[in-house]
Amino acid sequence: MDKNQSAYQEEQNRLDAILADVNRRLAELQAVPVYRGPDFTEQALEAVRESSRQSLALASDEPYFGRLDFQPENAAGKSALYIGKFGVDDENGGEPHVIDWRAPVASMFYSYTGGDEKAAYESPDGLVEGLVYLKRNLVIRKQILQRVVDTYERDSDLLSGAGGDEFLLYRLGENKDNKLRDIVSTIQAEQDKIIRSAKNAALIIQGVAGSGKTTVALHRLAFLLYQYRDQVKAENMIIFAPNSMFLDYISGVLPELGVGHIRQSTFADWATELTGLSFALENPADESAVWFALGSKRPPLNDEVSGRWKGSVAFRDFLESCFDGYARTCLPQEPFHPWDGKTLPAETIGVWYNEEYKHLPPAKRRERVVARIKRWITMELDKVWDAKQKKERKTKSTQRLKAYLKGWPELDALSFYKAVFDPKSGAVWMTEELRGRIPEAVAKDTLASFRRKKVRHEDLPALVFIHASLHGIEGSERFDHVVIDEAQDASPFQIAVLDQYTRQHSFTILGDLSQGIHAYRGTQDWAELTSLFGEDETAYFELERSYRSTMEIIRFANHVLSIGVGAGLLAVPVFRSGERVKVLRVEKERESLFLRDAVERLLRRNYDTVAVITRTEEDAVRLHAQLGELGLAASRITADQKQYAGGISVVPVYLTKGLEFDAAILTDADPLRYGADAQDAKLLYVGCTRALHDLWVLYDGEPSPLVNVDDPEIVTRELPGEDNAGS
Numbered sequence: 001m002d003k004n005q006s007a008y009q010e011e012q013n014r015l016d017a018i019l020a021d022v023n024r025r026l027a028e029l030q031a032v033p034v035y036r037g038p039d040f041t042e043q044a045l046e047a048v049r050e051s052s053r054q055s056l057a058l059a060s061d062e063p064y065f066g067r068l069d070f071q072p073e074n075a076a077g078k079s080a081l082y083i084g085k086f087g088v089d090d091e092n093g094g095e096p097h098v099i100d101w102r103a104p105v106a107s108m109f110y111s112y113t114g115g116d117e118k119a120a121y122e123s124p125d126g127l128v129e130g131l132v133y134l135k136r137n138l139v140i141r142k143q144i145l146q147r148v149v150d151t152y153e154r155d156s157d158l159l160s161g162a163g164g165d166e167f168l169l170y171r172l173g174e175n176k177d178n179k180l181r182d183i184v185s186t187i188q189a190e191q192d193k194i195i196r197s198a199k200n201a202a203l204i205i206q207g208v209a210g211s212g213k214t215t216v217a218l219h220r221l222a223f224l225l226y227q228y229r230d231q232v233k234a235e236n237m238i239i240f241a242p243n244s245m246f247l248d249y250i251s252g253v254l255p256e257l258g259v260g261h262i263r264q265s266t267f268a269d270w271a272t273e274l275t276g277l278s279f280a281l282e283n284p285a286d287e288s289a290v291w292f293a294l295g296s297k298r299p300p301l302n303d304e305v306s307g308r309w310k311g312s313v314a315f316r317d318f319l320e321s322c323f324d325g326y327a328r329t330c331l332p333q334e335p336f337h338p339w340d341g342k343t344l345p346a347e348t349i350g351v352w353y354n355e356e357y358k359h360l361p362p363a364k365r366r367e368r369v370v371a372r373i374k375r376w377i378t379m380e381l382d383k384v385w386d387a388k389q390k391k392e393r394k395t396k397s398t399q400r401l402k403a404y405l406k407g408w409p410e411l412d413a414l415s416f417y418k419a420v421f422d423p424k425s426g427a428v429w430m431t432e433e434l435r436g437r438i439p440e441a442v443a444k445d446t447l448a449s450f451r452r453k454k455v456r457h458e459d460l461p462a463l464v465f466i467h468a469s470l471h472g473i474e475g476s477e478r479f480d481h482v483v484i485d486e487a488q489d490a491s492p493f494q495i496a497v498l499d500q501y502t503r504q505h506s507f508t509i510l511g512d513l514s515q516g517i518h519a520y521r522g523t524q525d526w527a528e529l530t531s532l533f534g535e536d537e538t539a540y541f542e543l544e545r546s547y548r549s550t551m552e553i554i555r556f557a558n559h560v561l562s563i564g565v566g567a568g569l570l571a572v573p574v575f576r577s578g579e580r581v582k583v584l585r586v587e588k589e590r591e592s593l594f595l596r597d598a599v600e601r602l603l604r605r606n607y608d609t610v611a612v613i614t615r616t617e618e619d620a621v622r623l624h625a626q627l628g629e630l631g632l633a634a635s636r637i638t639a640d641q642k643q644y645a646g647g648i649s650v651v652p653v654y655l656t657k658g659l660e661f662d663a664a665i666l667t668d669a670d671p672l673r674y675g676a677d678a679q680d681a682k683l684l685y686v687g688c689t690r691a692l693h694d695l696w697v698l699y700d701g702e703p704s705p706l707v708n709v710d711d712p713e714i715v716t717r718e719l720p721g722e723d724n725a726g727s
C-alpha cells in the first residue's frame with residue numbers, strides 16, 4: 001500500500017468510527033420526545049438537546065475538513081486535531097472528536113503555512129507554542145470520504161504550501177450556483193487574521209475584487225458569536241448590503257456556518273423603518289440613469305454634487321449646528337395662561353426644559369414638559385371647588401394648551417429636514433447664515449424632491465441623524481456589531497450615523513475603491529473613515545490576492561484599471577490558469593445571434609451560471625428580449641429585484657457588483673461606452689472581475705482603449721474551435 005493509500009485508509013477508519021458515534025448520538029437524541037410543556041427546567045434541557053440535535057445533524061454529513069497534528073512544547077506526544085464546522089465532544093470527557101474551526105487551537109490550521117518555525121495559538125491561559133507535524137485537508141460529502149490532500153508534513157519533501165494551493169485550486173475550480181458559499185476549509189492566512197480580529201474596533205478592509213471580502217465578513221460574524229458568546233447576540237448584529245438581491249445571494253453562508261438570526265438589511269430599509277419615514281424613496285433607477293449614462297452625458301463629479309455634499313461629515317456638522325439652534329430656541333418664551341388670571345411663568349417652564357430634563361433629547365424633553373404642564377393644570381383645577389367653574393376652566397385650559405403648543409410643534413426627522421431646506425418654513429433656528437451654506441443647486445433639487453413627496457437615498461443619513469438627535473437612541477436600537485459590505489458606496493456620513501447606533505465601534509467595513517462606481521455618493525478614501533473612529537480604534541487591512549477569477553481574467557482586468565485609474569490597488573491572482581480572455585469583434589446586426597450561440601456553447605461546457613453584461617439598462621432590456629425571441633430563456637436582473645436566480649442572466653454592468661458567474665460575456669466594449677476615464681474603467685473592471693473561469697469581451701467597430709488587445713498570453717482575438725477550447 002503506498003503512502004497515499006495508507007493515509008486514505010487511516011482516515012476512512014477514523015471517519016467510520018466518528019460517524020458511528022455521531023449517528024448513534026443523533027439517533028438517541030431524536031428518540032427523546034420533544035418537550036413542549038410549561039416546566040422551565042425541562043424547556044432549558046430541551047433547548048440544549050435541540051442545539052445538539054442540530055449540530056450533530058450538520059456534523060453528520062461533513063463532520064470535519066481538516067486535520068492538524070500538533071505537539072505543544074513540553075507535551076509528551078503529538079495529537080491529531082480534527083477541525084470541522086462544529087465541535088463534537090467525546091461523551092466520556094476525552095479529547096474532542098472534532099474541534100470547532102473557530103476555537104483558538106484551530107487557528108493554527110489557517111495561520112501555519114509551513115517552514116521551520118514553531119506554530120502558536122492564543123489559549124485562554126496564554127500563548128501555546130509547539131510543532132506542527134501534519135496539515136491535511138479532507139473532503140467528506142454526505143458521509144463519504146472523497147479526498148485526502150496533505151498540505152504540510154514536517155521533515156518530508158512536501159513543499160510547504162504547495163498542497164495547500166492544490167487544494168485551494170481544486171475548490172476555486174468548481175462551478176458556482178446562485179448562492180455564495182462558506183470557505184471554512186480553505187480560509188487563507190491573511191483572511192483568517194481579519195476573521196479573528198478583536199471585536200471592539202472598526203475594521204476597515206480594502207480588498208480587490210474577488211479577495212473574499214463578503215465571505216470573510218460572514219465568517220467573522222460566526223467567529224464573533226463563538227468567541228464573544230457572552231457579550232454579543234446574533235439578533236443585535238446586522239449586515240448592510242447594497243440591495244435585496246445581494247442579501248439573498250449571501251443568505252446561504254451563515255446558516256451553513258450554523259449561525260441564524262443575524263439581521264440583514266439595506267441601509268435604506270433600516271433607515272426608513274427607524275425614522276418612520278412617510279415619504280417614498282426616489283427610484284434608484286433614475287439616479288442610475290444619470291450617473292451611468294454614457295461619458296459626455298454624465299454631470300461633472302465634484303464636492304458640490306448633491307450626493308457627495310450630503311454624504312460628507314461636514315454636512316453632519318452643519319445639521320448639528322441647525323439642531324443646536326433648534327434646541328435653544330424651540331421653547332416658547334411666553335408664560336402659559338390656562339385661563340384668565342392664572343399663569344405658569346415662562347421661567348418655570350424654562351427651568352423644567354433647560355435644567356431638570358436637560359439630560360434628555362429635545363423630543364423627550366418636550367414630552368416631559370408637556371406632561372408636567374398638564375399635571376400642573378390638574379393640580380390648579382383641583383383647587384377649584386365650584387363644579388361649573390372647574391368644567392369651564394378645564395375646557396379653556398385644554399384649548400389654551402393646544403394654542404400654546406402650536407408655537408412648539410412636535411417635530412419628526414422629516415419635518416425638521418424639510419425646514420432646513422425650505423426658506424418658507426418659518427423656522428427661526430434656520431438663520432440666514434446657515435441657509436447660505438447650502439449650495440443653491442442642492443437646495444433646489446432637494447425641494448423639488450420634497451414637492452414630489454420623495455427623498456433620495458443620499459438624504460437618509462441626515463434623517464437618521466436628526467431622528468437620533470431628536471429622540472435619542474434606545475439601548476434596544478443599538479448593535480453589537482455591524483458589517484457594511486460594498487462600503488465604498490456608502491458615504492462617510494452614512495457610516496458616522498451607523499457608528500452612533502453601534503456599541504464600541506464594533507464594525508467590519510469592507511470595500512474596494514477600485515470598484516467605487518457610485519463615486520457621486522460614496523467614500524473616496526478610507527482615511528475619511530479612520531478620522532471618524534480615531535486611529536486607535538481603527539484597524540486597516542488590505543487584501544490583494546484575488547480568489548475568484550483565473551490569472552488571465554485578473555491580468556486583463558488589472559490592465560483596465562491601470563489605463564483608466566492608474567496603478568495601485570491591483571489584484572494579485574492565485575495561480576489558477578484558465579482560458580484566455582476572448583476579445584471579439586461582433587457586428588451589431590448579428591450580436592444577439594452570436595450571443596445566443598455563445599451562451600449555448602458555454603452551457604455545453606457545463607457552466608452553471610453565465611451572464612451577458614451590458615453597459616446600460618436599455619441594452620439589457622433589448623438583448624434580453626432578443627435572446628428570448630431566439631429561444632434562449634434568461635433572467636434579466638433589475639435594480640429592485642429581491643432574488644438572484646442563477647442560470648443565465650442579462651444584467652447591466654453596474655448591477656453585477658458583488659455577484660459572480662462561471663462565465664461572463666461583456667458586450668459593447670467600445671470607446672463610446674467605456675472611455676478611458678476612471679468612472680468607465682471602474683465599471684468595466686467590475687464587469688470583468690465577475691467571471692470565474694471564462695470571460696468574453698465583445699465590441700463593434702473599435703475596442704475600448706481600456707481593453708487589452710495586445711497580450712497574446714492572456715487575450716485571444718479569435719474564437720477557438722470548440723474541441724480545442726482552452727488549449
Ligand SMILES: Nc1ncnc2c1ncn2[C@@H]1O[C@H](COP(=O)(O)OP(=O)(O)OP(=O)(O)O)[C@@H](O)[C@H]1O
Nearest residue numbers: 183186187188209210211212213214215547548658
Ligand atoms: N479562501 C478561500 N477559499 C476558497 N474560495 C475563496 C476563498 N476566498 C474567497 N473565495 C472565493 O472567491 C470568490 C469571491 O469571494 P467574495 O465574493 O467574498 O469576494 P469579494 O472580495 O467580496 O468580491 P467583490 O469585491 O468582487 O464582490 C467567492 O467565490 C469565494 O467563495
